[in-house]
Amino acid sequence: xxxxxxxxxxxxxxxxxxxxxxxxxxxxxxYKHFWPINKQNMCQDIKYAVDWGNTHPEKVIHIFLPLIxxxx
Numbered sequence: 001x002x003x004x005x006x007x008x009x010x011x012x013x014x015x016x017x018x019x020x021x022x023x024x025x026x027x028x029x030x031y032k033h034f035w036p037i038n039k040q041n042m043c044q045d046i047k048y049a050v051d052w053g054n055t056h057p058e059k060v061i062h063i064f065l066p067l068i069x070x071x072x
Contacts, residue, residue: 012060014049016042031063 013034018025030036035053037045053060 012049012053012063014046033063035063 014037015025015028015034016037016039028034035049037049
């Protein structure tokens with residue numbers, strides 16, 4: 001599935017570093033447009049990202065909104 005469609009789902013996006021990048025994802029900046037997930041520590045990283053997002057909803061908006069403006 002394309003990252004562009006995942007981003008359009010109206011929630012904070014977490015990405016595992018892809019092997020190949022499309023034209024859109026090359027311009028994305030970690031912690032500015034998405035939350036990076038390490039392939040080796042995937043479960044721990046996802047749990048941390050979800051816990052962090054639940055305790056900092058106002059900061060999640062600052063990660064999520066600039067990404068939405070890229071799609072428009």
